[in-house]
Amino acid sequence: MSGVQGVKVTLGEVLSEISAFERDGKLEEAEDLAERVLRAAPEHPHVLHLSGIVAYRRGRIPVAIERMEKSLALSPTVAIYPRNMCEIYRGAGRLDDALRMAQRAVELAPEDSRAHFNHALIRYERLELDDALAAADRALELDAEFPEAHFERAEVLLLGGRLAEGWESYEWRFKLKQAEGMLPKTDKPQWDGSPVPGGRLLLVADQGFGDCIQFGRYIPWVAERAPKPVLACSGDLVPILRQIPGIGRIVTRWEATGEFDAYIPLSGLPRLAGTTLDTIPTPIPYLHPDPAKIAGWKQRLDALTPRGKRRVGLVWAGRPTHKNDRKRTVKLSQFAPLFARPDLAIVTVQKGDRIDEVGGYFGPAPLVNLGPSIVDFTDTLAILQSLDLLVTIDTSVAHLAGASGRPTSLILPHAPDWRWLLGRDDTPWYPSIRLYRQQRAYDWSGVVERLVADI
């Protein structure tokens, strides 16, 4: 049954094998084995539960929910069932059910730090920040070295605008499993802001492209204290970040950093600078497109787009591996109200797999699929100068537009990333960006309409 024919194994062993497959990302093997076990034991609660998790990971959400609900009905007092169900419901956008499960999990296992952590997650999704903070704190009382709970606490505090407290908890981000490799392997200390000789501070462009662009504004502040810092970043960011004054060398491999006395990730700079909502530096624009590229793209756009229409840039999808991509990414077709405007021409600056959605676009507004012609961020930066407005989801292009001072309408999920704060349609990080928030979780209705009405 577990692959070696004729050898008897226990159900527990098979379930462990499924869990191992699932943990290692071998989802097809996990699903195959889970389905076979489920046929043999269709009423076994743990088989149902585990096969539900595998189905969820395979994107079969209704099947997952059905099986896991059944397992819970069969064994209503197993704490792990509601704890996991909470996440499945959250993923499916059923926030009330998710909360009910989180509370049930905590009730069944009040000493389980993960149950409280899951509770904090769902409270964040519901924008119940005080409850989210309390749940994260309870998880940390039970397990003070729980990086995810610290990080969740940071996100709650930052989203609520309590930046000074939030930055402290935010320091736990490098202990998260997914942060592995983001920092150099070194015995040198993290920089504390004190003076460092020229070229002896290593700046690390950690996190996503958007974070690096956002926190790149602190580089001149760094250079006043540690002249000509060496910047380690992804090759994609080199042409963008190198134009910020104060940087010394830029490297794209750890081996090339050379000797340094201390290091600091870019995302650690707001804390070091003591940034609060009132002291966010906005030296905008701090990214400047190449004039030759601006002229080249303007000429191209003049040739490609009809005259007499306002040009609206568009990005509708983010990097699919981003943890919140499901929340932030929309379908091109969801911008239909934008396409219905006779005075607009759409210029998509989307990159990646989702550009193929343009192949199915037949809307009334002329649409130029510029993404395939864009080579790097410097192209996008230059193109933005020839657009009247950028409409985008929460992705790196929004940061490019914000950092170069271009007018932007940014659509945000109900519970957004912490940097966009709550209850406001502007952002202290980028004065040229206007925010359009979901009114209800996972429901984009009305968002694009409001945005279009403001154009």
Place this chain on the structure above:
Amino acid sequence: MPLFDKTSCPCFSGLRRVRCCGLDPAGLPDPANHAVLDPLMEKARTARTEGRNREAERHVLQILDLAPHHRDALRLLFELRRAEGRLAAAEALIKRIASLDPPAVLAHVQHAQLLVNQGRHAEAETPARLALQLAPRDPTVNHLLGIIFTETGKLQAGERHYRMALGFADQRDPALIGNLAWNMKQQGRLDEAASLYEAAFALKRDNPRGLAGYAQVQAARLRLDEAEALLAEAAALAPADRMIALLGVLVRLHRDDPADALARIEAVAASIAPQSLVATEFAAKGQALERLGRFDDAFAAYQAARTFQRERAGRQFDPAPIEARLAQVKTTFISDRLSALPRPAPIAGAPAPVFLLGTPRSGTSLLEQMLIQMPGIDPADTRGPLPDLARLLPALIAGLGGPEKKFPEALVETTAGEQRDALPMLAQRYLATLRGSATIGADSRFVTDRGAELPWLIGFAAALFPDAPVIHVLRHPLDVVLSGFAQDKLYEGNAGVTLASLARLYDAQMQAIAQVRGQTTLRYLPIRYEDMVRDPAAALGQVLDFLAVAADPATLLAAPERIAA
């Protein structure tokens, strides 16, 4: 093998196989010794001259059994077999004559003519080219190449050879002038075609097919009275010619007289009973019935046309070529693969191509007709040279030192080395070809191209002209498929033979277009056929606006319909 192999040759030449298609050239007699057979050859010639063909045949078979490469005997047997309609034998024999040393122009010409007469024009090109090498100034050879190129769609090459033939000939040949006229008609140069037909008929008028060709030119010029008069004249000369009768039906349909069209086609059906109408006749009958509102009968006629093609002409749907083209588009047109493609600069002073993209029967011809009402916009119709350029690209890449790749994969190779010159060269050739065919002139600002292969080639078109407008005509897929079914055209992979296979073609082409749209930057505008029909002025205005052309669409559409010159 038996000591004496009497097996007859399967080509039906009448010779033994070992003396015909199974001949071992190593054991042949010295041609110098053929002279001993002269008396028998003379007897054969005499018999042939006096109409005693069986006797002539007997003599040449004897000669060829002894001397299989006896040129005169082979030629006489070839003539006999050709006259009998034994075309496989005739072809085998003429190929053998053509291979003899020294080479003879006549053999190559006859080989090519034999193939042309069977409609095998592409195959005929090789022997015709061999003949041209031997006799480059021979009017017959050039005339033959003119026919071959015209019938294989290489219209300008055909025109060149027709004109060379005219230049080399001592006398003006009405058939040659008529063929050049047909070539002009195919190129859309209707006025020139009409003049040439007039010149041909001044020399010789009793040519029913020529008259029918001229009638088609006059119909295209909307001179329907003249067209019908010509067809009547042709029909009087060849009353049983069904092609001429069919043209008469089509002109009646053009004149919006479906009742008379139907009566004519039914008269043809009655005259040939119990023989059946052919596909083109059934399709015309369907159109007449449809115009009369007899939709069920019309559909039955369309079905009969397609059934004829499937069951009588053996045309079965083969999805392989369509699937292969789609797969090629999907693997080639990927943004990362093409991101470094050279972008040919717009050609100063040249008109800009406007690609009218659409699956068959989606309405690109209607849009083109509307657009060319605007002075400065000229139609290439379906005669744009993109398919030729697509065939040329791999050779050009290889010629510029690149690897040998097929189209469209060869496109990716234009990113490297000297091959980066390939796309600008082809863009220049595109325009030069249209200039050569007088499709565009000094006053042209735009040229519309609605080539049938555009759904497959739109990515290539955009690679040649990156800023060229692409107007995609969309029509409800059910209408597209039904309208395609109501034709006699077979389309790729014989997709026309059923509604389902037409739907497959539509789906594949729309997928190909979507792939290119998703993965490349196009200057693209979709427009709906239904909108063009409901409000032509608004639709035309939208397209002109997209082209940045200032004009009043209503005034343009109210002007008399422009006819290609």
